[in-house]
């Protein structure tokens with residue numbers, strides 16, 4: 025049965041061109057059987073069985089969060105507080121979450137993940153990726169990926185997150201690229217290639233083994249330093265290279281001539297008090313950029329895409345339109361998907377904002393303007 029959402033103050037969808045939005049004011053959108061079947065000016069809207077009045081509100085595509093770590097035990101608020109008091113962030117802090125994850129039950133991990141997925145819906149995210157990476161042994165990585173797959177198709181094996189305490193780096197890399205990979209099921213394979221995590225040589229080993237096993241590659245890179253990970257990501261046709269805090273001109277040139285999306289994670293710089301990457305500069309250079317939450321208990325415990333957009337606009341050189349493009353179509357491209365747009369034939373994944381236009385996402389930071397979230401036409405969140 026068709027439903028027409030009418031009198032929409034502003035209806036927004038990303039354009040093909042990087043960073044540009046198509047905006048219709050006084051709009052309507054028709055949803056039938058989970059798909060968008062019509063959109064345009066409200067004056068021209070076709071008659072529908074059901075009509076919903078959205079006077080004064082804005083409709084945007086559901087956000088696509090292409091980078092999250094939702095399966096974990098414990099939390100690290102004390103570490104955050106001490107870091108804010110001056111202690112430096114190091115990749116090894118992950119090991120404390122590894123201990124908590126290994127000692128959690130499957131039910132605890134599943135319930136924690138389910139709670140965070142509800143938060144994603146409340147923040148307007150309708151497509152999301154979930155990584156493993158807090159098990160770092162065969163049994164817990166396998167379990168983490170099984171739990172992730174209960175919530176999303178975009179499941180990423182991140183056995184190479186850090187070297188677990190007590191292991192030797194090359195031995196552990198061999199385990200990840202060998203027995204661990206053989207034991208797990210996932211769509212994507214990821215490596216944290218950076219100082220204190222895995223070298224370019226080790227990352228290559230894990231990613232090529234993953235590709236040989238039928239997984240598609242993506243990478244964490246250039247968060248803490250630049251050890252040459254971008255060249256590897258582009259060479260292996262990674263769908264996305266994530267963080268990109270430290271890029272040189274050669275990296276920018278490589279990304280420009282690739283199908284690899286640069287995914288920026290403002291929550292990580294915010295929560296580790298690190299310099300922000302200049303995403304607007306990348307987009308202006310013609311690079312497809314995604315914004316993602318990086319939701320994880322150590323370095324970015326936010327599930328709010330609106331927060332990421334606000335920071336991107338305030339501190340990362342993005343225009344509002346570029347930031348929204350990156351949080352929708354950019355995220356979809358980072359998952360090699362076609363979500364993140366509203367057009368005839370697209371999935372009816374959309375968000376209603378309590379706002380007259382999309383600028384409010386950055387203009388009203390920290391204010392709950394996400395009113396309703398729809399996944400394939402079905403309401404999965406409504407703010408009371």
Ligand SMILES: [Zn+2]
Pocket residue numbers: 091093244318
């Ligand atoms: Zn991450």
